[in-house]
Amino acid sequence: MATQLDKTNLLNAYRTMKQIREFEERVHVEFATGDIPGFVHLYAGEEAVATGVCMHLNQRDKIASTHRGHGHCIAKGVDIDAMMAEIYGKRTGSCGGKGGSMHIADISKGMMGANGIVGAGPPLICGAALAAKFKGDQGVGVAFFGDGASNQGTTFESLNLSMVWKLPVLFGAENNGYAESTGVKFNVPTANISDRAAGFGMPGITVDGNDFFAVYEAAGEAIKRARAGGGPTLLECKTNRFFGHFEGDAMTYRAKGEVKDLRERCDALKIFSTQVTSRGLLSQEEMTTIDSEVKAAIDKAVALAKAAPNPTAADLLTDVYIAY
Amino acid sequence: MATQLDKTNLLNAYRTMKQIREFEERVHVEFATGDIPGFVHLYAGEEAVATGVCMHLNQRDKIASTHRGHGHCIAKGVDIDAMMAEIYGKRTGSCGGKGGSMHIADISKGMMGANGIVGAGPPLICGAALAAKFKGDQGVGVAFFGDGASNQGTTFESLNLSMVWKLPVLFGAENNGYAESTGVKFNVPTANISDRAAGFGMPGITVDGNDFFAVYEAAGEAIKRARAGGGPTLLECKTNRFFGHFEGDAMTYRAKGEVKDLRERCDALKIFSTQVTSRGLLSQEEMTTIDSEVKAAIDKAVALAKAAPNPTAADLLTDVYIAY
Amino acid sequence: MARKLSFKDAINEAIAQEMERDQSVIVMGEDNVGGAGSPGEMDAWGGVLGVTKGLYPKFGERVMDTPISESAFIGAAIGAASCGMRPIAELMFVDFMGVCFDQIYNQAAKFRYMFGGKAETPVVIRTMIGGGFRAAAQHSQCLYPIFTHIPGLKCVIPSGPYEAKGLLIQAIRDNDPVIFFEHKAMYALKAEVPEEPYALPFGEAKLLRSGEQVTIVAFGLMVQRALQAAEALANNGIDCEVVDPRTTSPLDETTILQSVAKTGRLVVVDEAYPRCGMAADISALVAQKGFESLQAPVIMVTPPHVPPPFNGALEDLYMPDSARIEAAVQSIVK
Amino acid sequence: MARKLSFKDAINEAIAQEMERDQSVIVMGEDNVGGAGSPGEMDAWGGVLGVTKGLYPKFGERVMDTPISESAFIGAAIGAASCGMRPIAELMFVDFMGVCFDQIYNQAAKFRYMFGGKAETPVVIRTMIGGGFRAAAQHSQCLYPIFTHIPGLKCVIPSGPYEAKGLLIQAIRDNDPVIFFEHKAMYALKAEVPEEPYALPFGEAKLLRSGEQVTIVAFGLMVQRALQAAEALANNGIDCEVVDPRTTSPLDETTILQSVAKTGRLVVVDEAYPRCGMAADISALVAQKGFESLQAPVIMVTPPHVPPPFNGALEDLYMPDSARIEAAVQSIVK
Numbered sequence A, B: 001m002a003t004q005l006d007k008t009n010l011l012n013a014y015r016t017m018k019q020i021r022e023f024e025e026r027v028h029v030e031f032a033t034g035d036i037p038g039f040v041h042l043y044a045g046e047e048a049v050a051t052g053v054c055m056h057l058n059q060r061d062k063i064a065s066t067h068r069g070h071g072h073c074i075a076k077g078v079d080i081d082a083m084m085a086e087i088y089g090k091r092t093g094s095c096g097g098k099g100g101s102m103h104i105a106d107i108s109k110g111m112m113g114a115n116g117i118v119g120a121g122p123p124l125i126c127g128a129a130l131a132a133k134f135k136g137d138q139g140v141g142v143a144f145f146g147d148g149a150s151n152q153g154t155t156f157e158s159l160n161l162s163m164v165w166k167l168p169v170l171f172g173a174e175n176n177g178y179a180e181s182t183g184v185k186f187n188v189p190t191a192n193i194s195d196r197a198a199g200f201g202m203p204g205i206t207v208d209g210n211d212f213f214a215v216y217e218a219a220g221e222a223i224k225r226a227r228a229g230g231g232p233t234l235l236e237c238k239t240n241r242f243f244g245h246f247e248g249d250a251m252t253y254r255a256k257g258e259v260k261d262l263r264e265r266c267d268a269l270k271i272f273s274t275q276v277t278s279r280g281l282l283s284q285e286e287m288t289t290i291d292s293e294v295k296a297a298i299d300k301a302v303a304l305a306k307a308a309p310n311p312t313a314a315d316l317l318t319d320v321y322i323a324y
Numbered sequence C, D: 001m002a003r004k005l006s007f008k009d010a011i012n013e014a015i016a017q018e019m020e021r022d023q024s025v026i027v028m029g030e031d032n033v034g035g036a037g038s039p040g041e042m043d044a045w046g047g048v049l050g051v052t053k054g055l056y057p058k059f060g061e062r063v064m065d066t067p068i069s070e071s072a073f074i075g076a077a078i079g080a081a082s083c084g085m086r087p088i089a090e091l092m093f094v095d096f097m098g099v100c101f102d103q104i105y106n107q108a109a110k111f112r113y114m115f116g117g118k119a120e121t122p123v124v125i126r127t128m129i130g131g132g133f134r135a136a137a138q139h140s141q142c143l144y145p146i147f148t149h150i151p152g153l154k155c156v157i158p159s160g161p162y163e164a165k166g167l168l169i170q171a172i173r174d175n176d177p178v179i180f181f182e183h184k185a186m187y188a189l190k191a192e193v194p195e196e197p198y199a200l201p202f203g204e205a206k207l208l209r210s211g212e213q214v215t216i217v218a219f220g221l222m223v224q225r226a227l228q229a230a231e232a233l234a235n236n237g238i239d240c241e242v243v244d245p246r247t248t249s250p251l252d253e254t255t256i257l258q259s260v261a262k263t264g265r266l267v268v269v270d271e272a273y274p275r276c277g278m279a280a281d282i283s284a285l286v287a288q289k290g291f292e293s294l295q296a297p298v299i300m301v302t303p304p305h306v307p308p309p310f311n312g313a314l315e316d317l318y319m320p321d322s323a324r325i326e327a328a329v330q331s332i333v334k
Ligand SMILES: Cc1ncc(C[n+]2csc(CCOP(=O)(O)OP(=O)(O)O)c2C)c(N)n1
Pocket: A066, A067, A068, A116, A117, A118, A119, A145, A146, A147, A148, A149, A150, A176, A178, A179, A180, A245, C030, C068, C070, C092, C096, C099
């Protein structure tokens, strides 16, 4: 482990991952009660990716996210009370209840939005990176996208455009093996999604997306290069989702016992804990303390969300234009 | 020259290339008189590509073409009288005067249409190949597209889809160095467009597109593999266009003397002539005879086109639907 | 014909029956089988809401999963159609048209005209429309006015299971490109549906209720709401005629104009955006060709010029409901 | 202000002046410089018809060529806009919207609403529309009704050089996404254009001719033809009012309704397809909100429900001309 993360950072990494996990496990439970409307896609299992990447970013940096956006939001510092309220459709939500799970955004934090359109993020992040280039502020853009999204024309075009314009972009491919019910083995004819980078003259690398440190290091290198004007990188993180494609998915396309097995063998939080405790970097207690803090925070977020008011009828008509 | 083309085929190859060249040189001249309406993109200089590929095809096989489609049409056996009449917008044209240069098609010949939308052909040809697969008729589909079109999302998606569905497709990339005024060096960050194939697990190969035999052999192998169920290939042919992007283009983005030089050094017809005469496969006279036959045929096509009637007012409203 | 079928099952049955009848009918779409390349069961999904489930076990390779590459596979469906197949491609949500629209309106729609009548493109594109799912702005749109705008496309909006089966069978047999819009909030709706295959002709509106005072033209899910409103209005002594055009292109102008000629009043109810939308289209038709019989302003009942909101209370306000339809009718009969 | 400028040069000047004023304005599009990666001159094209020519020598890297990847670069313009830039992206022909429409209507148009008012996307997308070039079905469309359909977009159709400059400056300064439709047949048209920068407000129609008997509403190139028709009709003693809405979204309903209130008659002239088009939109507006003053059927003068044909004689028949406008007016005043 070549990484030189100090204790604060290690605790932060753990806290972020735990927050994502707890947030998602809780949304899963609450969704089942029928209180949460719409389509909800959970990020549980993929925590190391968002966390390992976003720890290199500051507020000047931008990320573009996907339909499975809660983890990216949390890792980029979006307020979890506002997120939870948004998922409940409440007026206090990040988007005033108008967006919901699929559209949580906080541009002030550099989070340019979850997105209901597969492959919509990569073009947008090219623009964010272009803006950074014009501003000369060393900012970078990260587009997260799935294995399924890696087949969308918009994604390919963006890989190319980012090379043509030499943009400071990290393409973060989250290969969780599935696009809805369809396996990556069907959709992607190469062993790795990162194999596509070479066709654009771009560095491409694949890491174990359940290993926070592997993601952290590879992302760090790519982001450093991007900031220095060295252009984009395609980083594929192989990971797993612990829930269905969306809440309500019976997952009959998955192998029997698959998720249980993954939760045992490939849990990013467990792997992290083992790594840091075995090396004496963090203690189990330190993490247990975080666990209960996180749990309390999520409890509070849910309670606040449930108690929060709905948008008013007048809200229906506002926020379409700045001026019309 | 490993190719085993017999004399008839060699004469056919020459005739096709000559027909394309003569057709385009003549359209260039006629366009300048103001008689030909609309946008016209000439294929002169790229004859070896369409010819070398299409000589492997029969009527059951399909091609999808581009805005620069005359050469593909001729190579696929579309009637040149009907083509010329279409370019003039006449009722006797391949499309009754409703399509023009950018939309010449003859589905009965397996020519699925020139296309005004860059990158529209590759998806369509995947469908043609899929149909062939269902019919089990060993048919193949060829999508021609330019270096510029190689950056369109539709093209990338099609490369991938053809692998996922293992379709009998040949992607014929015609790299003539320019997309309108923009150079391939700007648009395509790798040395070869064929470098993109690997990212889809597809064979990719680059040949000298001015060398008929090089194209013919590489295409032959790929098409044979496709017919046998071996899936798609990306074949890049490096070639040159002898005219502007479209008629009326002043070409100030090209080097001084560039076209003149290309016409001297890289003329597919000259190269072919040298190859076949030096090897004693065809005589100069045989080709000169073809030259005059072709010239007469083009003269006739132009005369017929000029004399042909316009569509009638009633034609405006027909052919939108089969039944409405 | 006492058998009841859901809207979803009616669609599934139409496809299955046509696939049995005609080998050239094939099905493709994201997760339309469900499970390709995955370790578990095949036919796991049958499309995101299960409409094509059960077709793969019956028809095998003629039902295909696709990568998330709408331009490529919708384009492939169109290309295959012009080579003799009859593909039924699923564009999961109509909201996704933006990544593949070129293949639909510049290719499929125009081949026949551009090629001087020498092309046939018998493709069907099935796609989900509409609100009520709390699915927010990118999964709740209607957008069929955009397709209706395009010459060369046929546009079908079934308002119930009976229409769904008959219109889909017609769509599959039709030799022109057809876009088939399925309102996702209707999938569970049941009604009597004949078992044998039948085709409902395009361009023939259905008169769902006869009335003397006001003509209500409504599309898709709004047909139900128009009927509810008409019922309620009848109890108040207001007699409405309800017309379901069933296809927006071709449009049965005659039935609409005849109805307005009788009633002299028109309310158009549509869930699509109002500007350049279906409600405007029908209103304009009547303002031009039925003006002499119009006795009152035409009223359009649509959502506001606003994207669909996520919050349920807002979405309910957003979508036209029977109360708004009633109010619209009352505003022109009083 | 005696200086005359072509439509094309007016657009170029608007961009140049705004780029001088505001560093955040950048320009991107295929061949918008012309010559990148090529051995000859830079600034060789300035876009396919030369509209942006001369900007690169003045502004250098702020004017960018792009690959043929409309989704990526239009999306990048939108992304950059939401990060503080003011990009002007060129979608060469509006006919190409089909390969990149998602970024426009699901992203740019919806950010502000979906994100609860917390996004600003000051992007301008310039695009060429219209017929008359013998450019056939994939290079002659108008399609602005499709953009007008979408809440969240603003749509501008300048009818001449003066409007082009003032409306484009407004578009660039505007904080919402604006689609700017340039009729390619007008690029050479000259008119007086002030040298200093000026912004024309959106949602304010221009009354081009006052009249008492019939209101003619027309868009873009059709404004000229409507004026010609009005002139000819005046010689026949028919007094028309001609209104150019200039922006279809927002739409100046008031001016249109006031005009019809005065004249009692409406002819709408539009070059876009008729179904769910602008002509229908304006007709429906008046049928709903101006019905009381209407004394005759509304007449829509548009192309037929047919793709644009290639042949010049057919295309001339296809596009509305002043003779058809005159006939339409006459049909409702007699
Ligand atoms: C353009 C578009 N096509 C299809 C969909 C429907 N859809 C939503 S998520 C999804 C699967 C995405 O798979 P992947 O990119 O691997 O992300 P994951 O869900 O695994 O995180 C699909 C097909 C969509 N939202 N947008």
